[in-house]
Amino acid sequence: xxxxxxxxxxxxxxxxxxxxxxxxxxxxxxxxxxxxxxxxxxxxxxxxxxxxxxxxxxxxxxxxxxxxxxxxxxxxxxxxxxxxxxxxxxxxxxxxxxxxxxxxxxxxxxxxxxxxxxxxxxxxxxxxxxxxxxxxxxxxxxxxxxxxxxxxxxxxxxxxxxxxxxxxxxxxxxxxxxxxxxxxxxxxxxxxx
Numbered sequence: 001x002x003x004x005x006x007x008x009x010x011x012x013x014x015x016x017x018x019x020x021x022x023x024x025x026x027x028x029x030x031x032x033x034x035x036x037x038x039x040x041x042x043x044x045x046x047x048x049x050x051x052x053x054x055x056x057x058x059x060x061x062x063x064x065x066x067x068x069x070x071x072x073x074x075x076x077x078x079x080x081x082x083x084x085x086x087x088x089x090x091x092x093x094x095x096x097x098x099x100x101x102x103x104x105x106x107x108x109x110x111x112x113x114x115x116x117x118x119x120x121x122x123x124x125x126x127x128x129x130x131x132x133x134x135x136x137x138x139x140x141x142x143x144x145x146x147x148x149x150x151x152x153x154x155x156x157x158x159x160x161x162x163x164x165x166x167x168x169x170x171x172x173x174x175x176x177x178x179x180x181x182x183x184x185x186x187x188x189x190x191x192x193x
Contacts, residue, residue, distance in 0.1 A: 009075035013064055024064075031076050035083055042087040044147075049170065052090065056083045064122070068146040077159040080149075084163050135185045143178030146171055 004012065004026040012030075015023035035056060040049040059082050063069050071078045136144055145164060151157045155163070161171040 013069060013075065016064060017067075018048060022059065027075065034076065034153050035079055038080060039083050039087060039151065041148045041152060042084070043090065048090070052086050053085065055086050059086070077155060077162070080153055080155060080159070081163050135182050138185065139178050139181055143174050143181065146174040147178045147182075150175060 002011075004022055007015070007023070007026070009027060009030070012023040012027040014029070032053075036049060036053050037057070039052050043049050043052060056079060060079055069078070069149065071074075136147065139147070142164075146160055149160045149163065150157070157168050157171045157175070161168045164171065166174075
């Protein structure tokens with residue numbers, strides 16, 4: 001019999017519906033980094049991101065328990081859509097438009113799990129990450145969003161298009177122009193990563 005971490009998302013959801021709380025825990029652990037990272041990039045506040053992440057989990061649990069979850073095999077894009085919508089709702093409430101910026105009080109790359117490295121390697125990675133964050137902050141919002149969702153949340157262009165309410169070609173175009181703009185910045189500022 002497979003252990004929980006070897007089961008598919010669909011199998012874990014089925015087990016959770018049958019009352020196995022460990023299945024939900026395995027599902028959350030599997031996807032928490034991508035979900036939290038995406039939320040943090042959108043709201044740029046660690047504590048707000050934690051609150052929204054909790055709201056996402058509550059909505060996911062309520063939907064699954066209520067038998068309304070139907071997107072078999074597509075759990076992460078579904079959960080990402082919930083997270084994105086909750087972020088947009090938050091900004092609507094405070095009457096601000098969502099800006100995809102990095103958090104000042106906690107580096108996004110601290111959230112990601114890196115293997116143990118020497119101090120010099122960590123410092124070089126930190127400097128490279130800081131340069132990338134600064135360049136990302138200079139991109140138009142729609143280009144930033146697509147790059148973040150593609151590279152940090154590991155979403156497909158189809159999923160990104162669905163999440164951002166645009167066509168796949170528009171999502172691809174935003175990605176293309178975002179990468180072109182990043183390359184231009186690297187050449188202009190003579191940045192090597």
